[in-house]
Amino acid sequence: MDPSTIVTSAPSYMKILEAVLGLGPIGLVLVFWYFGQQKTDEIQRRADERVQKVMDRYAADMKEMRDMYLTNASLVKRYEEVAGDLKEVVILNTQAMTRLVDRIDKEQRL
Numbered sequence: 001m002d003p004s005t006i007v008t009s010a011p012s013y014m015k016i017l018e019a020v021l022g023l024g025p026i027g028l029v030l031v032f033w034y035f036g037q038q039k040t041d042e043i044q045r046r047a048d049e050r051v052q053k054v055m056d057r058y059a060a061d062m063k064e065m066r067d068m069y070l071t072n073a074s075l076v077k078r079y080e081e082v083a084g085d086l087k088e089v090v091i092l093n094t095q096a097m098t099r100l101v102d103r104i105d106k107e108q109r110l
Contacts, residue, residue, distance in 0.1 A: 020031065 020028065023031065
């Protein structure tokens with residue numbers, strides 16, 4: 001504030017000062033409490049906004065992790081199907097090789 005503003009608004013400041021002094025000590029405490037509470041409410045509002053941002057980010061991350069889990073679970077199921085088919089192929093090949101070896105051994109004995 002520049003000095004000319006202070007001089008021109010001095011009567012209004014005097015009225016405020018008289019009103020505050022008229023309240024007495026308890027009134028002063030209440031005025032200070034009110035303004036302190038306003039500041040506390042503002043700080044709490046900003047903190048709540050920050051917490052909400054963190055929670056929104058956490059929810060998005062959890063959704064992403066859930067999606068990755070579902071994708072991995074479907075991959076495991078498909079792998080089990082492929083592994084089951086591969087197992088059948090290995091068993092059939094082993095049986096065929098066993099029969100082949102048995103036949104070769106049988107032909108050699110003759």
